[in-house]
Amino acid sequence: xxxxxxxxxxxxxxxxxxxxxxxxxxxxxxxxxxxxxxxxxxxxxxxxxxxxxxxxxxxxxxxxxxxxxxxxxxxxxxxxxxxxxxxxxxxxxxxxxxxxxxxxxxxxxxxxxxxxxxxxxxxxxxxxxxxxxxxxxxxxxxxxxxxxxxxxxxxxxxxxxxxxxxxxxxxxxxxxxxxxxxxxxxxxxxxxxxxxxxxxxxxxxxxxxxxxxxxxxxxxxxxxxxxxxxxxxxxxxxxxxxxxxxxxxxxxxxxxxxxxxxxxxxxxxxxxxxxxxxxxxxxxxx
Amino acid sequence: xxxxxxxxxxxxxxxxxxxxxxxxxxxxxxxxxxxxxxxxxxxxxxxxxxxxxxxxxxxxxxxxxxxxxxxxxxxxxxxxxxxxxxxxxxxxxxxxxxxxxxxxxxxxxxxxxxxxxxxxxxxxxxxxxxxxxxxxxxxxxxxxxxxxxxxxxxxxxxxxxxxxxxxxxxxxxxxxxxxxxxxxxxxxxxxxxxxxxxxxxxxxxxxxxxxxxxxxxxxxxxxxxxxxxxxxxxxxxxxxxxxxxxxxxxxxxxxxxxxxxxxxxxxxxxxxxxxxxxxxxxxxxxxxxxxxxxxxxxxxxxxxxxxxxxxxxxxxxxxxxxxxxxxxxxxxxxxxxxxxxxxxxxxxxxxxxxxxxxxxxxxxxxxxxxxxxxxxxxxxxxxxxxxxxxxxxxxxxxxxxxxxxxxxxxxxxxxxxxxxxxxxxxxxxxxxxxxx
Numbered sequence: 001x002x003x004x005x006x007x008x009x010x011x012x013x014x015x016x017x018x019x020x021x022x023x024x025x026x027x028x029x030x031x032x033x034x035x036x037x038x039x040x041x042x043x044x045x046x047x048x049x050x051x052x053x054x055x056x057x058x059x060x061x062x063x064x065x066x067x068x069x070x071x072x073x074x075x076x077x078x079x080x081x082x083x084x085x086x087x088x089x090x091x092x093x094x095x096x097x098x099x100x101x102x103x104x105x106x107x108x109x110x111x112x113x114x115x116x117x118x119x120x121x122x123x124x125x126x127x128x129x130x131x132x133x134x135x136x137x138x139x140x141x142x143x144x145x146x147x148x149x150x151x152x153x154x155x156x157x158x159x160x161x162x163x164x165x166x167x168x169x170x171x172x173x174x175x176x177x178x179x180x181x182x183x184x185x186x187x188x189x190x191x192x193x194x195x196x197x198x199x200x201x202x203x204x205x206x207x208x209x210x211x212x213x214x215x216x217x218x219x220x221x222x223x224x225x226x227x228x229x230x231x232x233x234x235x236x237x238x239x240x241x242x243x244x245x246x247x248x249x250x251x252x253x254x255x256x257x258x259x260x261x262x263x264x265x266x267x268x269x270x271x272x273x274x275x276x277x278x279x280x281x282x283x284x285x286x
Numbered sequence: 287x288x289x290x291x292x293x294x295x296x297x298x299x300x301x302x303x304x305x306x307x308x309x310x311x312x313x314x315x316x317x318x319x320x321x322x323x324x325x326x327x328x329x330x331x332x333x334x335x336x337x338x339x340x341x342x343x344x345x346x347x348x349x350x351x352x353x354x355x356x357x358x359x360x361x362x363x364x365x366x367x368x369x370x371x372x373x374x375x376x377x378x379x380x381x382x383x384x385x386x387x388x389x390x391x392x393x394x395x396x397x398x399x400x401x402x403x404x405x406x407x408x409x410x411x412x413x414x415x416x417x418x419x420x421x422x423x424x425x426x427x428x429x430x431x432x433x434x435x436x437x438x439x440x441x442x443x444x445x446x447x448x449x450x451x452x453x454x455x456x457x458x459x460x461x462x463x464x465x466x467x468x469x470x471x472x473x474x475x476x477x478x479x480x481x482x483x484x485x486x487x488x489x490x491x492x493x494x495x496x497x498x499x500x501x502x503x504x505x506x507x508x509x510x511x512x513x514x515x516x517x518x519x520x521x522x523x524x525x526x527x528x529x530x531x532x533x534x535x536x537x538x539x540x541x542x543x544x545x546x547x548x549x550x551x552x553x554x555x556x557x558x559x560x561x562x563x564x565x566x567x568x569x570x571x572x573x574x575x576x577x578x579x580x581x582x583x584x585x586x587x588x589x590x591x592x593x594x595x596x597x598x599x600x601x602x603x604x605x606x607x608x609x610x611x612x613x614x615x616x617x618x619x620x621x622x623x624x625x626x627x628x629x630x631x632x633x634x635x636x637x638x639x640x641x642x643x644x645x646x647x648x649x650x651x652x653x654x655x656x657x658x659x660x661x662x663x664x665x666x667x668x669x670x671x672x673x674x675x676x677x678x679x680x681x682x683x684x685x686x687x688x689x690x691x692x693x694x695x696x697x698x699x700x701x702x703x704x705x706x707x708x709x710x711x712x713x714x715x716x717x718x719x720x721x722x
Binding site for chain 1: 408
């Protein structure tokens with residue numbers, strides 16, 4: 001009676017979550033194994049592993065895999081490093097700290113598509129953009145960012161957007177540090193570099209793992225920036241696995257191939273998460 | 287007293303609500319181009335003439351519109367009563383039975399429609415979408431610069447000749463680029479132009495066995511010429527330029543030659559928009575072995591999906607918005623320079639239109655020579671000049687466009703780009719079951 005009552009009451013909520021998360025996954029699983037194209041109406045014939053073969057034999061697949069990892073790890077690296085630096089910078093109180101904090105957080109609240117368009121039209125444009133104007137100031141020819149360094153441009157945009165997230169997590173982590181320990185270290189003659197190495201960074205370790213885990217999940221599905229600026233090109237330079245899934249689903253209208261790609265992406269995310277958990281688990285246990 | 291007032295207001299609202307319920311609401315999905323925006327403004331005339339029909343416009347960007355409409359039609363969503371579709375989708379969807387045939391009323395004069403446009407929008411002789419806008423492509427150039435260089439541009443020059451003219455007028459120090467062309471990847475962006483270039487060298491998209499032809503000699507010659515022209519005499523940043531961007535540059539006087547949609551002629555000749563309005567001249571697109579397919583054919587048309595909830599009201603709207611009277615209405619409200627062109631012979635015969643539109647003759651000639659049923663020098667199994675009216679073409683066009691932009695930027699050679707495009711095209715065709 002004691003165990004039954006809470007479980008019964010929890011059942012509707014658990015059921016709702018299960019339906020919302022498991023049912024689409026099962027449907028995707030079923031679509032991945034049938035021939036399903038919106039442009040060829042008819043019965044969904046069983047297609048075995050054809051969809052997977054089609055997705056993996058795409059000329060874009062290996063470049064997309066590489067681009068996905070490069071994008072993810074570059075953004076994670078930049079946000080963790082700069083986020084930690086910024087958080088340490090604004091850790092001490094100074095006049096206007098509240099406003100600076102709000103300004104530092106705000107890029108995260110911008111919609112990704114708006115972010116991408118702002119970068120594309122106002123900053124990166126080789127004729128009218130801010131970077132071009134600054135280049136002119138120094139007498140250099142402006143760089144056509146989106147054509148010459150497309151992946152780097154995307155990395156810039158996404159890092160700028162995710163930096164506040166990392167910064168926020170690190171800020172709160174730093175706030176929870178033991179003040180007395182810091183003061184004691186100061187009194188024992190530790191300079192800032194030593195405090196950094198022995199106190200700040202170990203404390204931030206946990207926050208870093210949180211940031212990495214969450215960013216890994218969300219950066220795998222970066223789409224809006226690529227779609228609005230380069231459309232996956234030139235060639236395959238900014239095509240990622242997510243973008244390939246979009247291309248299959250909404251350009252080729254091939255739901256089967258897109259589902260196969262989506263399952264692959266899920267697998268990828270799980271493998272990455274598994275390794276990350278192992279690494280972080282070791283850190284946390286220390 | 288207060289209750290009486292409240293009661294009266296409620297009764298009034300209910301009556302208003304009822305009146306609205308009585309009206310048929312037509313949901314029209316459309317692109318956000320100038321002519322459709324004009325149509326939305328003039329929609330009130332239609333509503334006045336047909337008080338029981340209300341128009342609801344869903345305006346979207348072209349790519350998004352295509353996706354939404356295709357998804358809606360394929361899943362029988364029934365969201366839209368009328369759709370703005372292109373001459374690319376019409377044969378495909380008509381063959382699938384997704385569209386209702388257009389039922390012209392007595393005053394419509396269906397024979398007034400330009401023959402090539404009408405052909406492209408029909409299936410088995412039945413019109414499935416009524417055109418409200420049509421275009422081809424042609425050369426638009428700065429007559430003053432060409433004359434100053436001591437040369438001229440005739441109709442149908444060869445590409446080598448055009449390159450020489452571009453070389454003579456190319457003057458980046460003074461901010462003038464010899465030739466500006468589309469470079470942005472996309473089947474309706476750079477591929478439209480490059481496909482016509484390949485056609486003009488005697489090429490085609492697919493041979494009679496549906497094998498893609500991207501690695502054939504005409505394609506190699508065309509893309510090599512394209513990359514050469516843009517590298518030597520083109521503006522910087524071409525890889526993100528499509529129609530609107532090059533138009534802005536031409537209007538600023540930065541381009542000597544431009545090959546693009548005939549509708550551009552109306553913008554660059556408009557003194558309100560263009561700094562070089564009185565200095566432009568026109569010529570038919572270049573040809574290097576084939577005049578067939580050297581200029582493209584495109585049309586935006588209104589069609590009724592089979593899943594429409596109000597097909598009769600939709601037919602009425604189609605008849606109104608693509609009729610001769612509508613063209614005259616636009617002329618009255620917005621001037622003859624802004625009427626939708628490329629649809630009816632009567633527009634081109636109208637003296638007032640000819641007076642304001644110096645490009646009318648060139649545009650009419652271009653549209654007349656772009657035959658979607660016989661688009662290339664060698665026989666082709668597909669309909670369409672700069673596209674193939676098969677559903678797989680979209681993916682193939684996008685992939686090929688991306689590769690050509692990559693060649694334009696120098697990130698791959700022309701041969702590499704074309705062989706990647708060929709691979710992607712073969713994959714799609716194989717998956718779609720063309721090679722049994």
